Amino acid sequence: MTQPRYYFYLSYGHSVRLRADDRPDTDHWAGQLFTELSGEVAKLVGADRRTPVGYYDDLVQPLADWKTALADVLSSTDVFVALYSPGYFNKSWPLRERASFISRYADPAMAEGFLLPVLWVPWSPWEHEAERGAALRLGAGIPEYAEEGLQAMSRLSLYRRQYRTVVRRLAYQIVTLAADAPRPAPLAVAIDEVSAEPTAASEIVLTVAVLAPARSELPPGRTAGSYGTTARAWTPYRDLQHFPLAEYVANVAERLGQPTRIVDRPDDLAALGQGAALVLIDPWAAATPDGLERLSGLAGRIPDWATVLLVADRSDPEYAARGATLHATVADTLVTAGVARSRITLLRDADRLAERMPSIIDQACTAYRKTAPVFLPKGADSTLPRITGEPA
Structure with missing residues (x-):
């Protein structure tokens, strides 16, 4: 046609x-x-x-x-x-x-x-x-x-x-x-x-990182329907307008006026330390040959203010059969590598994810503002002024 x-x-x-x-x-x-x-x-x-x-x-x-x-x-x-x-x-x-x-x-x-x-x-x-x-x-x-x-x-x-x-x-x-x-x-x-960086009054950029298998590296027994050629193509919920999860999250953030970027390659993970951060993990990543090693490597790059979401579909028969165990494996691996368990959230339902996503994004940005290190401008005087009560 x-x-x-x-x-x-x-x-x-x-x-x-x-x-x-x-x-x-x-x-x-x-x-x-x-x-x-x-x-x-x-x-x-x-x-x-x-x-x-x-x-x-x-x-x-x-x-x-x-x-x-x-x-x-x-x-x-x-x-x-x-x-x-x-x-x-x-x-x-x-x-x-x-x-x-x-x-x-x-x-x-x-x-x-x-x-x-x-x-x-x-x-x-x-x-x-x-x-x-x-x-x-x-x-x-x-x-x-x-x-x-x-x-x-x-x-x-x-x-x-x-x-x-x-x-x-x-x-x-x-x-x-x-x-x-x-x-x-x-x-x-x-x-x-094409590349086109958004500009906004806020200097904070939300980085959405994705750890999920590509279709070519799925573990044995995992259906390929939710996966694509890259990690960012992962689509755990088919009713969210067929949006890959990372694209969905980025669009919710942009709808809220929050500039956002998506990374799914190890070389790009340094971006997690450059602003607010949200990490999306497919529990099935732990079942790939190098899955646990990649999880440990990712954990070392996750800043203290980042939010980690383990995302699964409770209606997926493969989740009931094996996914729940993999979720526990992922959480334990991250905690062992230094990620606080309180920063890890499991979402297993599309409606729940859609309901909570705006507040999750807001909390991720708030955590960055409260926790991230403050860098003085280059050449700034690091000595703080003191009030002495003496005349100028």
Whole structure:
């Protein structure tokens, strides 16, 4: 089946749905804009109402190859529409969408020519000044756009006329730029292969580390359905939108405004000591040939403030048969290597994990703030001033 061509892709600082019936408010208004913008573009190009002219990530089906599907869409899109907001810049996912689209062009300046920024939610004018200036151009002559942002305008009937003007203006710019888009379209780099670090007011980054077998190294008797080519592909609960657990945790954290990175290789474990830390362990890792050795090595890299989660599925027949014993083995190995037992939590239920994850992330960040060492700036005077009562 031939990949359809899209006039535009709508990118925003979305909140990933944790359940199929979860519909965060911010996503609702982005979805409404997408529908109205698609209608305006379709009218301008004379497209049939049933013909999709745009795309955004809510249309990606929760399949195992959803990242590949998104790369295919970005490769077939003429114009990238970015709904800029504070959340856009402190979440890695929308930044990687943008980086993937820009990667299509050898000259970044050419890529910028097909990127349409929108002021979705205003932010402090001294942050991301270039992006802010570019986004403000869309609303020239409409003061409400600069003051409120397009999301607020979409929600308030008071600004409905101005909102419609901006949407029509955006649609016209999409169609104009799409007419000059290169044919054939350059291919986008896969989301997993681009790097885009989130920026936020907080300097704390949550590192999510994963210790789980890859499909090629599963122990005898373990079904391969929950595993992929790397440790970060581990998916113990199939009903969480088919998200790998590490991606799920990272998206919950980013939904809470917490910049996050995922590591699953021994060489990257030093990142655990550079901020808040959450370690996800599959008990079946202990059954691999070098599992206990890897556990001991991991334990030596886990900082005192880190939270350790042993994650299993109580409904998995293989857990009842052997997984519970492996859980005890993992916990004992970590404790022997110096990890306090009080820092180790076992989660065996998807509903329980979804319920507790926001508080677990918050506690992990709080533990870092309370426990992590404080480093003085380079060149700082280490001598603290004293009040002596003597005149200056």
